[in-house]
Amino acid sequence: MPKRRKKKVEKREAPRPNLGPFSDMTTSLLIMFMLTIPFIVESGIFISRSLATKRRNVVTPKKKKSDIKVNIHICADGTVFLNEEPFDPNRLPDIIPKLLARSVKKQALLSADNDVIYEDVIQMIDLLKEKGASDVLIMKRKRSKCP
Template sequence: MLNISAARRANTKNLELNIAPLIDMVFILLIFFLVTTSFIKETGVDISRPTATTAISKTQTTILIGITKDSTIHIDRRQVDIRAVRANVERALAENPEGSVVIVADKQSMTGLVINVMDACKLAGAENVSIAASPGSKN
């Protein structure tokens, strides 16, 4: 009886659970989900976009500027003054010189404010400035 229990103790000491393949599989799944996930940039405020029949989709935008119907300007989910738009755009373009600017203006926002924001973006050095619109029906 002692010999059998000694043999069992010897066998249990050599048993190990190899979790290296499990860890490898978890990392592979993590990389898969990071690569396939699409991150959507938003302005941080609820905006009702105007519709346009010629609206096209842009996938690579660096800077989103939101203008609400209450004439507030939002960049990176924070409210900024019209005088700070140029500095924010310059900073973002310094990080990514090939970046583009998309102005997401509410359809009830003031046209003069939208033009002032566009002008500040151009003065900051942005060469590609667009205005967002929802695709409308073609007549």
């Protein structure tokens, strides 16, 4: 009787996944996420600080003259009033630092018509803060000077 040859059963190795590109992609995603997080996450602009901070600011020597040198009003039609006078909005970035330099507390007063777009008001607050205003006081006017 002829000997039966035993068939060698080859063990097939399980395919190994190539994890190189996978980890590269994950790392890239992670880095991208970390870099973009400041632009995704919301922050804020203070319009009312804590009472303690406010009190510190309020303590002032008795002065008859107001320290506020920047008083801006935005009209619904886009007209901007600076210290009760119509003013070219494009010239505001130049004039605001000069006016704030004359103020001790560097506070600015801002008001706007009810119909003004919220983004325009935020842009004005942003401009004031960028040009050195320590506080932007928001005021509600009963009567508007706008045409």
